[in-house]
Amino acid sequence: MEFPANLRYTKEHEWARQEGNRVVVGITDYAQKELGDVVFVELPEVGLTLAVTDTFGVVESVKAVSDLYAPVSGTIIEANTILEDQPELVNASPYGQGWMIVIEAAFIEELQQLLTAAEYQAYVAQEKSSR
Amino acid sequence: MQQPWRFVDTGARDAASNMALDEALLVMHEAGATLPTLRVYGWCQPTLSLGYAQNAQQEVDLIACHTQGVAVVRRPTGGRAVLHDQEVTYSVVMPLTLVDGPHTITEHYRRIGMALATALQALGLPVQLARPQVRATPTHALASPACFAALSRYELSVAGKKMVGSAQKRAQRALLQHGSIPLWMDRQRLFQCLRVPPEYRAECVQTAYSTMGAVNEVAETPVSPTALHAALRQGFGATFGVELVDRPIAPEEWCLAQHLRATKYATDAWNLDGATAWRHHQRSVRSL
Numbered sequence: 001m002e003f004p005a006n007l008r009y010t011k012e013h014e015w016a017r018q019e020g021n022r023v024v025v026g027i028t029d030y031a032q033k034e035l036g037d038v039v040f041v042e043l044p045e046v047g048l049t050l051a052v053t054d055t056f057g058v059v060e061s062v063k064a065v066s067d068l069y070a071p072v073s074g075t076i077i078e079a080n081t082i083l084e085d086q087p088e089l090v091n092a093s094p095y096g097q098g099w100m101i102v103i104e105a106a107f108i109e110e111l112q113q114l115l116t117a118a119e120y121q122a123y124v125a126q127e128k129s130s131r
Numbered sequence: 132m133q134q135p136w137r138f139v140d141t142g143a144r145d146a147a148s149n150m151a152l153d154e155a156l157l158v159m160h161e162a163g164a165t166l167p168t169l170r171v172y173g174w175c176q177p178t179l180s181l182g183y184a185q186n187a188q189q190e191v192d193l194i195a196c197h198t199q200g201v202a203v204v205r206r207p208t209g210g211r212a213v214l215h216d217q218e219v220t221y222s223v224v225m226p227l228t229l230v231d232g233p234h235t236i237t238e239h240y241r242r243i244g245m246a247l248a249t250a251l252q253a254l255g256l257p258v259q260l261a262r263p264q265v266r267a268t269p270t271h272a273l274a275s276p277a278c279f280a281a282l283s284r285y286e287l288s289v290a291g292k293k294m295v296g297s298a299q300k301r302a303q304r305a306l307l308q309h310g311s312i313p314l315w316m317d318r319q320r321l322f323q324c325l326r327v328p329p330e331y332r333a334e335c336v337q338t339a340y341s342t343m344g345a346v347n348e349v350a351e352t353p354v355s356p357t358a359l360h361a362a363l364r365q366g367f368g369a370t371f372g373v374e375l376v377d378r379p380i381a382p383e384e385w386c387l388a389q390h391l392r393a394t395k396y397a398t399d400a401w402n403l404d405g406a407t408a409w410r411h412h413q414r415s416v417r418s419l
Contacts, residue, residue, distance in 0.1 A: 060182070
């Protein structure tokens with residue numbers, strides 16, 4: 001399972017990659033494994049403004065429908081519409097071709113609130129463990 | 132000591148109300164306003180419910196539904212088409228964090244599956260909880276848009292026939308899982324309501340007799356909805372180690388459900404055009 005060190009992560013299993021004032025967002029390798037085969041991805045329209053933790057879309061897999069949460073506030077400037085026809089890219093390449101949206105951040109410092117790769121890895125381990 | 136869960140029977144309602152209530156219960160529990168809830172309910176009209184992403188125009192014969200008096204509604208959860216008629220429908224709204232054990236999708240299905248299995252076993256059904264395994268890709272003739280024809284992870288079966296069709300939606304802190312437990316099943320009607328090539332319809336129905344089950348087709352003595360309600364209540368209580376208390380739906384929940392019914396689940400935009408089209412419609416309505 002991959003936890004790229006250059007990304008930030010949410011507890012809802014989204015990843016965020018900073019590119020200047022823009023943030024690229026997708027779901028993590030753990031999330032796609034957990035969900036199983038992704039069959040549908042619903043993404044927002046370009047131009048939509050969101051506050052951090054607002055729902056930005058939905059992913060449906062063979063196991064569940066899951067809401068997707070914005071890791072930072074801002075405006076959607078790109079959506080990966082290829083996923084409408086090829087939702088399986090989320091499974092095959094969650095950090096690459098399976099990217100979902102790009103947000104023009106309103107407050108780029110919100111990224112610092114997110115988990116580092118090490119913190120996210122520990123969080124996932126806890127989620128998977130029996131108590 | 133764990134908090135109790137709520138048990139509530141909301142009776143037989145129309146399709147839009149049933150789905151609106153499920154979403155309202157999830158939203159309110161997500162907001163921390165309510166106890167985890169096991170709800171049982173029914174349908175005042177036979178209804179075909181569709182999964183979140185299913186294409187209604189492609190997969191449903193809407194004219195046949197109208198002729199047969201079958202309502203059509205889109206669920207907030209995923210999966211494939213389910214025909215609701217003579218059944219008990221369960222829905223459970225609970226936190227993502229289980230008291231003990233992993234907080235994974237598979238574990239939630241397993242736990243809820245155990246609760247359902249306990250309930251059905253208490254009624255004398257020799258039910259098995261299916262373990263994860265790879266399924267062969269079905270041929271075109273059997274590639275059914277119907278949910279019950281597919282046995283997926285941690286589902287319940289008797290003699291290989293799927294007895295419960297469940298689907299789950301996950302939010303940030305809570306999940307909704309609901310499912311259909313048929314007491315009797317009309318397989319002919321199901322495949323009349325679905326867009327199946329006519330030359331394959333008889334084969335689909337025939338196959339469905341060996342893959343799709345109903346409680347009163349396998350029970351030694353007929354099971355009533357009331358008996359199944361009581362068994363479900365006990366099954367969930369025993370599996371999750373909680374007391375289930377009778378509590379009504381709160382006014383705020385009814386209010387939210389009515390709003391969701393009017394703006395979403397009773398609309399053709401949501402049911403027939405789909406979630407994405409409905410959202411566009413919502414945004415354009417708001418900008419007026």
